[in-house]
Amino acid sequence: MPALESTSVRDGWRRFSRNRAALFGLLVIVVTVVVALGADVLAPYDYQEQHFEGLTLEGAPLPPGVPFLIGTDTLGRDLLSRMMHGARTSLIIGVVANGIAVLLGALLGTLAGYVRGWLGTVIMRFTDLMMAFPVLILAIALAAIIGPSLWIVALVIAAVNWVQVARVVYTETTSLSEREFIEATRNLGASNARILFAHIIPHLIPTILVWATLGIATTVLLEATLSFLGIGVQPPMPSWGNIIQESVSYFTTAPWLVFIPGAAILLLALSFNLVGDALRDVLDPTQRGRT
């Protein structure tokens, strides 16, 4: 697998852009990022304001219409504004939690694959163990025990998500370090640090990039699930998961409060999956796993 260079980037983009589903995913991600960054300016209302005219005379939330485009929630708050701020929460967790997971996984995977010996064995047996762990029960138990907050949720997700990255990076590192050019570099007298940072890690970057993208999809779903169960992001901070959690008991009368955020979660996770999958095809046509 070649390291990233400018010509291969251009060539890769050409192949990536032929995949229309992936382009659609990229568009969704860009729009979500813009909305999340500009939520303070773009949102039509204050996301916390409980509008008097945001409820019917009977006190029920308003369905999509004018002036509240996608309706209001059970407290008369504008759903669109809440969704825009919720996008921020989803992306923060997606990037932070998954970033920690990818760093940790890549570090442990490279270490185990390069050093091997007893340390490598211990690390890889530990990932085997984590693979058999019922991840969600673990995450829920951890979040419930430590007490929910944005950062705890991110940490819990990171603690769960690093395993897959570690395994992929491990496999890649072991096969890399057996290749002739690494052997040649070593014979020329390069130190371990130099071999690792100058020769092995650059070759790992495409793989890590793919798994970082796919991992965000998992992270977005896990955050939504934890928030839906009430142990994720806590109100008043809106997240797509906790918007659903707050309104789930009214979902027969106010289905838009559940299904609009639900569709947003699906769309964002789908987009990261589509882009990650296309990246994998572009960066590494030989590797196709079960994600």
Place this chain on the structure above:
Amino acid sequence: MLRYLGKRIVQAILIVLGITIVTFLLVNLVPADPARMVAGRNASADTVESIRQQLGLDQPLPVQYFAYLGNLVQGDLGRSYIQRIDVSELILARLPATLALLAGAIFFELLIGLPAGIVAAAKRGKFADKAIMVAAFSGVSAPQFVVGLLLLYVFAFELGWFPTRGFGGIWHLVLPALTLGVLGGGWYARMMRSSMVDVLRQDYIRTARAKGAGRTRVVMVHGVRNGILPIVAMIGLDIGIFMNGVVVVETVFGWPGIGQLAWQAIQRLDVPIIMGVTLVAAVGVVIGNLVADIVSPFVDPRIKIR
């Protein structure tokens, strides 16, 4: 073969042992005092202290762990702090519901995933293929609680075809099992497609076509028969994927399985139940992986026994 089998079983046992250690350490992070929870809010400090001794919670952690492991080997998972019932009894009572749910989920994922994968492979590169693959990706990207709520809304509330919640006959099972099956179906569509694409590339497929067999016949008879086995051999791996969904789906549908039990226990920090369910779920996953490891080489000789 026997050596391979023995090695795999030893590995599985070691993994389960590791899981007991991790679970044990994890729940000991709980800031809440279990002795206080057992004793109740109004108990005196003396009572709490005597309960702590009774439960062995005053012992050092390694001692507590080995006591726990000793009981575990005898099938004793401890007692619920709050319900004062043996955890093994609670789990056994809930297990049939979860197993029924898993069976239903496997049925639906195969029903959805296999035909979708076969059609996608047969129409490789065409619109149908692309549409099916995006649908499969949507299946694996959909939050399960949203899928569950959507199915509930459409088929239970609007159409009234299925009961809304709870446990009962086969009709109660359909929607929760389908919710899990949507996720698994997405995986299966992708795996079935790639397995079929491999098979359809083989020489004997070209020979069959050259001898005048129709395209449909080649795909259905030669392709499916060879493409399906390696996929079905991996059903054991599904348990790992489903165990995560079980908590959410059982909560959404009020399905009285071990996922709901775990969720109730987590809310009340009933540690022995959390540990028990985690362990039972993990053992299920390990057994599922073991079965897939053992079955796959028989079914697909290309997989080497190591």
